[in-house]
Structure formats: C-alpha cells, structure tokens
Amino acid sequence: MLLRKLRSYDGLIEEFIDTSGGIPGLTPSYHDLRVVILDGKIIETYIRVPKPGSLISNFARGGTCHYYPLSKIPRKVREIAARVDRDFVEFGHRVYSIDFGFEGDTPYIIEMNEQPGLPFREHGMANYRRWHRSLLAVLRKAAHN
Structure with a gap:
C-alpha cells in the first residue's frame, strides 16, 4: 500500500540520520557539520545546532553556529571532503x-550546497576576512582562465 502511494509522490524521501549522539569532543547532541571548500581547500568548518526542541539547525529557524579549526574536525570528514573535491576538479573552480x-562515529553526507552562505561579521572579523579573501582569490583565478 505504501509503495503504491509513493509511486505518485512528487517529492524526495531521505533516510533519517540520528545525530542525537553528537560528534565526540565537539558537540553532545543534534547537529550538522558544514565544511566550506574553495578550489579544493577547506576554508571554514562549523557546527550548527538546532534550538532546544527542534531538529532544524539553520540560523533562520533559531539554530546556533560554533566555529572550529580544521584540526578539530574528524579525520573521516576531511578525507570524505577531499575525495568529493577530487571528483569535482574536472569542473574547474569550485565554491561549495x-x-x-554523525550517527555514532560515522559521518554521513546530508547535502551539498553550490552556494554556501557567507559568514556573518558577528561570528568574528578574522573568519569573515579570511573567507572573503579566499573567495576573491578563486574569483581572480577564474577571471584569468
């Protein structure tokens, strides 16, 4: 019965990833970990945490953001990001x-974004400047190709 209904369903069904166990050493509960990549280099990493009682972690819905240096990000995440970027090199300059x-100690890709959000000044001017300088470097390279 369910399969019959799903055949005519115009939408996307995703497997649930139980992130309630957090990321060891970084966050104790529900989360998503965003890795921003510009031309193969991870330039920003942060964890978004939903407001209490919610599973949605984006800022517009009350989520909070916690920045971490790349050295604190689990090795498995860095390896997956590098593998993904190797597959994208053929497309030229990359900003995504x-x-x-994390479910247990296993990272899962939830989604990828071709237009990652720009950092807010409120999250620190050093991070804000680094992000924009990195983006400008990619745009300059793209303009000269």
Whole structure:
C-alpha cells in the first residue's frame, strides 16, 4: 500500500540520520557539520545546532553556529571532503559546502550546497576576512582562465 502511494509522490524521501549522539569532543547532541571548500581547500568548518526542541539547525529557524579549526574536525570528514573535491576538479573552480551528520562515529553526507552562505561579521572579523579573501582569490583565478 505504501509503495503504491509513493509511486505518485512528487517529492524526495531521505533516510533519517540520528545525530542525537553528537560528534565526540565537539558537540553532545543534534547537529550538522558544514565544511566550506574553495578550489579544493577547506576554508571554514562549523557546527550548527538546532534550538532546544527542534531538529532544524539553520540560523533562520533559531539554530546556533560554533566555529572550529580544521584540526578539530574528524579525520573521516576531511578525507570524505577531499575525495568529493577530487571528483569535482574536472569542473574547474569550485565554491561549495558539504553538510555532514554523525550517527555514532560515522559521518554521513546530508547535502551539498553550490552556494554556501557567507559568514556573518558577528561570528568574528578574522573568519569573515579570511573567507572573503579566499573567495576573491578563486574569483581572480577564474577571471584569468
């Protein structure tokens, strides 16, 4: 019965990833971990945490953001991001993000974004400047190709 109904369903069904166990050493509960990549280099990593009682972690819905240096990000995430970027090299200059969720100690890709959000000044001017300088470097290279 369910399969019959799903055949005419115009939408996307995703497997649930239980992130309630957090990321060891970084966050104790529900989360998503965003990795921003510009031309193969991870330039920003942060964890978004939903407001209490919610599973949605984006800022517009009350989520909070916690920045971490790349050295604190689990090795498995860095390896997956590098593997993804190797597959994208053939497309030229790249600006995108990958959102991960951890179920236990296993990272899963939740989604990828071709237009990652720009950092807010409120999250620190050093991070804000680094992000924009990195983006400008990619745009300059693209303009000269």
